[in-house]
Amino acid sequence: NAGVTQTPKFRVLKTGQSMTLLCAQDMNHEYMYWYRQDPGMGLRLIHYSVGEGTTAKGEVPDGYNVSRLKKQNFLLGLESAAPSQTSVYFCASSYGTGGNEQFFGPGTRLTVL
């Protein structure tokens, strides 16, 4: 049982490049989330999904897109990376109903030059 995994762990991009971050969970969770973590800003929700085939915007969705084609996977895409997207990205999953904890991935450290 691997829990929540993220690929890649680190990445350096040049401005304007694109990339996809992959999140996978093996706990059969309905809900999945993408956050970014920045110093002094805490965790901010980018996008989330309440089930396979559904996605919704969070607090800071601009510049990102997501897809949830399979229940166990949640992809975060950056179409044209900007230096402001330099951050640590965390994926999380949960059963979704109230009172259930979120399980987090190890994070992806992204630097955009």
Place this chain on the structure above:
Amino acid sequence: AQRVTQPEKLLSVFKGAPVELKCNYSYSGSPELFWYVQYSRQRLQLLLRHISRESIKGFTADLNKGETSFHLKKPFAQEEDSAMYYCALVGIGGGSYIPTFGRGTSLIVHP
């Protein structure tokens, strides 16, 4: 709308001193509150939730609906408690179970 406020970005104490990390929230309905912890270079993990009413690693937190607070307390801090702490709220009954996180408090425990 739901909001979580952690007024202290940084809390610095000495080993053996009491610790209180503050969390205030605003939500019109019935909330569920959580504390998550992130040790250096590790993933976030659940520390405790108010519905469990348990003590984890010596930490406790009581939901005070009158003051809309969920402060995290420990009577005697240890060096291994140094970490980033996040308070989170899930609003129950609103149809959405998307958590709202505070901005976090960095706890440093000096030897």
